[in-house]
Amino acid sequence: xxxxTDPPGASRFHTTRWSVVFAAGSSPADSREALEELFxxxxxxxxxxxxxxxxxxxxxxDLTQGFFTSFLERKGVEGLDPSRGRFRAxxxxxxxxxxxxxxxxxxAIKRGGGAQLFSLSVADHAELAxxxxxxxxxxxxxxxxxxxxxxxxxxxRLRSEQAAKGRSELFERLKPTLADEAIDxxxxxxxxxxxxxxxxVKVAAHRLKKRYGELIVEEVARTLELPQEIDDELNLLFExxxx
Amino acid sequence: xxDPRERIEGLEPRQLFRAxxxxxxxxxxxxxxxVAQERRVRAEIEERLPxxxxxxxxxxGGMGYVYRARQKRLDREVAIKVVAPGVEQQAGFADRFAxxxxxxxxxxxxxxxxVHDFGQDGSFCWLVMECVDGSNLRDLIRAGKLEPAxxxxxxxxxxxxxxxxxxxxxxxxxVKPENILVDAEGGVKIADFGLAKLIGTPAxxxxxxxxxxxLGTFRYMAPEQLDSPLEVDHRAxxxxxxxxxxxxxxxxxxxxRFDPPSHRSSASxxxxxxxxRSLEKEPDRRYQRASEVKLDLESIERAxxxxxxxxxPEPAHTGDGGAEGERPAQPSMRxxxxxxxxxxxxxxxxxxxxxCLVAIAYFNGDTASTSPEFRVSFLALAVALIGLVSLxxxxxxxxxxxxxxxxxxxxxxxxxxxxxxxxxxxAGILLVATTGFVVVTWSFLVVPGEAETTTLVVTTSLLLTxxxxxxxxxxxxxxxxxxxxxxxxxxx
Numbered sequence: 238x239x240x241x242t243d244p245p246g247a248s249r250f251h252t253t254r255w256s257v258v259f260a261a262g263s264s265p266a267d268s269r270e271a272l273e274e275l276f277x278x279x280x281x282x283x284x285x286x287x288x289x290x291x292x293x294x295x296x297x298x299d300l301t302q303g304f305f306t307s308f309l310e311r312k313g314v315e316g317l318d319p320s321r322g323r324f325r326a327x328x329x330x331x332x333x334x335x336x337x338x339x340x341x342x343x344x345a346i347k348r349g350g351g352a353q354l355f356s357l358s359v360a361d362h363a364e365l366a367x368x369x370x371x372x373x374x375x376x377x378x379x380x381x382x383x384x385x386x387x388x389x390x391x392x393x394r395l396r397s398e399q400a401a402k403g404r405s406e407l408f409e410r411l412k413p414t415l416a417d418e419a420i421d422x423x424x425x426x427x428x429x430x431x432x433x434x435x436x437x438v439k440v441a442a443h444r445l446k447k448r449y450g451e452l453i454v455e456e457v458a459r460t461l462e463l464p465q466e467i468d469d470e471l472n473l474l475f476e477x478x479x480x
Numbered sequence: 481x482x483d484p485r486e487r488i489e490g491l492e493p494r495q496l497f498r499a500x501x502x503x504x505x506x507x508x509x510x511x512x513x514x515v516a517q518e519r520r521v522r523a524e525i526e527e528r529l530p531x532x533x534x535x536x537x538x539x540x541g542g543m544g545y546v547y548r549a550r551q552k553r554l555d556r557e558v559a560i561k562v563v564a565p566g567v568e569q570q571a572g573f574a575d576r577f578a579x580x581x582x583x584x585x586x587x588x589x590x591x592x593x594x595v596h597d598f599g600q601d602g603s604f605c606w607l608v609m610e611c612v613d614g615s616n617l618r619d620l621i622r623a624g625k626l627e628p629a630x631x632x633x634x635x636x637x638x639x640x641x642x643x644x645x646x647x648x649x650x651x652x653x654x655v656k657p658e659n660i661l662v663d664a665e666g667g668v669k670i671a672d673f674g675l676a677k678l679i680g681t682p683a684x685x686x687x688x689x690x691x692x693x694x695l696g697t698f699r700y701m702a703p704e705q706l707d708s709p710l711e712v713d714h715r716a717x718x719x720x721x722x723x724x725x726x727x728x729x730x731x732x733x734x735x736x737r738f739d740p741p742s743h744r745s746s747a748s749x750x751x752x753x754x755x756x757r758s759l760e761k762e763p764d765r766r767y768q769r770a771s772e773v774k775l776d777l778e779s780i781e782r783a784x785x786x787x788x789x790x791x792x793p794e795p796a797h798t799g800d801g802g803a804e805g806e807r808p809a810q811p812s813m814r815x816x817x818x819x820x821x822x823x824x825x826x827x828x829x830x831x832x833x834x835x836c837l838v839a840i841a842y843f844n845g846d847t848a849s850t851s852p853e854f855r856v857s858f859l860a861l862a863v864a865l866i867g868l869v870s871l872x873x874x875x876x877x878x879x880x881x882x883x884x885x886x887x888x889x890x891x892x893x894x895x896x897x898x899x900x901x902x903x904x905x906x907a908g909i910l911l912v913a914t915t916g917f918v919v920v921t922w923s924f925l926v927v928p929g930e931a932e933t934t935t936l937v938v939t940t941s942l943l944l945t946x947x948x949x950x951x952x953x954x955x956x957x958x959x960x961x962x963x964x965x966x967x968x969x970x971x972x
Contacts, residue, residue: 326732376731377622381486388488388496416495446499453500469699471500476622478494 276305278390282382283332289375290336304335323470324460325383329376380477387460387474391452395445407431407441414442415449521545521562528604532560548611558596559612563605577605583650583673584609591641593661593671612669617657621727628747631728632781634660637668638721639774645673646714646770653712655720656700657727699723699733703761715763718770722758725751734759750780814884815897818877818904825873826911832867833915840923874908881905889962898962902955910947914940 280301287304288297308331373381392415399408410427413420420427424442428435457470488496518537525534525547535548544563551558563577581598584607588594594610617634620626626634638660645652652659652673661669702719705712726734729751730744740752754776760766767773839860881904888895918940925932 330732384497385486385488385493388493392488392496412489413491415499416491417498418491418495449496450499450501453497457500466699475494475497475501478497 275309276302278386279328279383280305282379282386283328285382286329286332286375286379287336289373289378300336300339303339304332307335323462323466325380325470329379332379377477380474384474384478387453387456391449391456394452394456395449398448399445404441407433407438408445411438411442411445415446518545522547524604525560525562525606528601529560529606532558532608534560551608557611559593559609561607561609574600574605577607581607586648587645587650587673589641589644591637591668591670592645592673593669609671610669612661612663612671614661614663614667614669616671617660617662617724617728620662621657621731626728628729628745628751631725631747632751632777633666634662634668634728635721635725636774636777638670638724639770639777641668641670642714642717642721642770643774645670646717651712651714652717652720653705654700655717655724657724660724702763704763713763714770715766715768718758718767718773719760719763721770721773722755725758726755729755748780748783750783751777754780812884812888812895812897812901814880814887815899815901815904818881818884819900820904821873821877821880822904822908825870825877825908827870828866829870829874829911829915832863832870833919835863836867836919837922840919871912874912877904878906878908885958889958898958899955902951902958906951906954907947910950914943914947917943 283304284297284301287300288294292300308328396405396408399405407427410420410431424435424438427433428438431438433441454467454471457474458464458467461467461470486493522534525532531552533550533552535550538546538548538559544561546559546561549558549560550556577600578598581595584593584595585598593612595607596610597608599606638655642652642655650673652670654672655670659670659672661671663669700720700723702712702716705716705719723734726732726738726741729741729747730739732738732744734755740749741747741755742749742752754773757765757767757776758773767776881901884897884901885905888898888901918936921936921939925936
């Protein structure tokens with residue numbers, strides 16, 4: 238991919254999660270942006286973990302929100318060392334710290350004076366209401382949702398890259414092939430519809446999938462301190478999805 | 481993965497994730513090719529090793545395929561490991577494969593997956609191994625099923641197996657949870673000595689693993705192994721074992737500056753020392769033998785014993801068993817001696833007292849209570865002597881009893897006998913006090929009538945009951961003090 242065709246703001250993806258977190262806080266606007274990005278990507282794994290620890294859906298939502306706010310203020314993360322390596326493990330340790338501190342306080346703390354920092358969509362509310370239904374541990378749930386979050390994040394990046402190249406329609410039609418799923422009418426139908434040759438569509442699908450793989454690896458790499466850990470982390474997350 | 485909430489824009493996450501895995505990631509037909517290859521491998525095994533009845537695929541790594549199988553002639557279950565087609569084309573592979581097999585074949589230990597047979601025929605290389613019915617440590621850790629106590633049971637077994645291998649000149653070099661199998665009975669078997677370096681084999685053989693490959697799994701490697709994977713000795717295994725132990729306890733890998741395990745789990749602080757010493761960067765400062773790790777862990781387990789005993793309800797029986805830990809406690813010899821001395825002293829003492837009482841009653845009727853006949857009579861002398869001896873016996877019992885109590889308290893809960901010790905220590909004193917009371921009261925009664933006798937008997941009975949209650953209370957308090965006292969410092 239040519240960097241010049243990346244959407245605006247894509248450069249920040251070359252930074253690691255650590256820099257996003259620790260460069261934040263220099264100005265309120267930066268904090269806000271960093272928080273929104275963190276929250277947007279990782280609220281689900283954190284929420285799942287807190288929920289699975291036996292908190293009610295509403296309570297878990299409050300705690301999740303409270304966690305991200307305090308995380309950015311670096312409350313309760315003093316004892317944690319970023320050189321530990323994995324952002325996933327780091328964030329989880331921070332969540333655990335936060336929960337143990339919260340436990341000592343009143344049970345339902347509404348942070349920010351009770352005002353919600355982020356509105357959750359109706360779909361999110363539907364998700365929130367789902368009860369834990371099996372014997373997964375909070376940690377395995379967290380890992381699974383972490384993997385899902387990475388997949389979503391990479392998919393969003395792929396979507397914006399394609400949009401920047403004016404290929405939104407092709408992307409949306411070929412999206413099922415990312416998961417090896419058939420597309421309605423096959424490649425020929427897409428080719429006919431978009432006035433391309435079938436071979437061009439096949440090549441596009443192949444490249445799309447390849448790029449998606451790269452983006453997933455990039456997303457994973459951003460959460461790691463050492464590049465040598467990428468394979469392990471990929472395997473771990475893939476297994477987490479199977480759980 | 482049929483749960484709709486876990487799909488991403490309607491797509492199956494695992495399939496999406498495959499895009500990021502492997503060199504064929506971008507190829508939608510890769511999965512199909514993989515299946516076809518696995519089928520070919522299976523067919524080849526069936527053709528070349530007709531004695532094997534193949535069952536399911538147990539695992540697939542970078543090196544090859546592992547199946548569960550049955551050897552028809554011997555009717556035994558085995559695992560067969562076959563090298564993936566293509567891998568054998570790597571330079572020096574054949575030698576490396578033979579080395580893995582030989583390294584394994586040298587080892588015969590219940591904690592090590594046994595190799596029954598191996599062979600090489602052109603590109604087809606196989607290894608018939610013991611089939612372990614269980615799961616690997618990775619699965620257990622991931623399932624969050626390991627308590628510190630469980631880790632303390634498993635790790636000494638791993639130490640045994642490693643020590644055995646080290647004694648036979650084999651370094652595993654890839655100790656990690658995936659390679660540690662735990663069977664249904666909680667037994668441990670270490671698998672995959674495939675990367676083992678045989679100490680004493682020529683350097684040329686050792687270098688077969690190739691200079692670019694960093695062997696083993698990065699996270700479990702000793703620092704010296706990261707620098708020069710081929711030069712490590714058995715102490716690299718001890719480092720890896722330290723990482724595994726830390727992960728078992730905390731679920732995390734120790735990286736950078738890490739917390740001692742007792743801060744991140746309910747493990748006792750004693751384990752911190754073991755983990756930290758296993759994880760010393762400098763091999764010389766590490767444990768030098770796997771058996772030393774085991775010894776230290778076992779002593780921690782012993783020290784942790786009282787905590788376990790503390791949580792147990794006190795045994796219901798009133799014997800002198802005390803609280804019993806996992807192992808039967810040894811009775812204190814002092815306590816036994818004290819109780820025996822009391823018993824030996826108390827019987828003649830009571831007899832003497834009875835004689836005295838009869839004599840007092842007899843002479844009280846007479847005004848000449850200090851009759852010279854009685855004073856000099858042989859019987860009186862004998863009674864006095866016996867009384868004296870029994871007093872001495874009970875006194876010794878008392879001293880011994882108190883010392884036994886101290887001993888039991890220090891060695892709690894390995895030494896039992898609290899009941900005996902308390903009887904030895906206190907019963908003699910109480911008996912003398914009681915009889916003193918009775919004799920004095922009795923001798924003040926000029927003519928003990930029936931009413932007076934009855935009153936005295938009732939009073940004495942009450943006194944004796946109180947004393948028995950006192951002894952039981954003493955024992956209970958003592959045991960409580962032992963349990964709480966040793967829960968902190970172990971000594972008091």
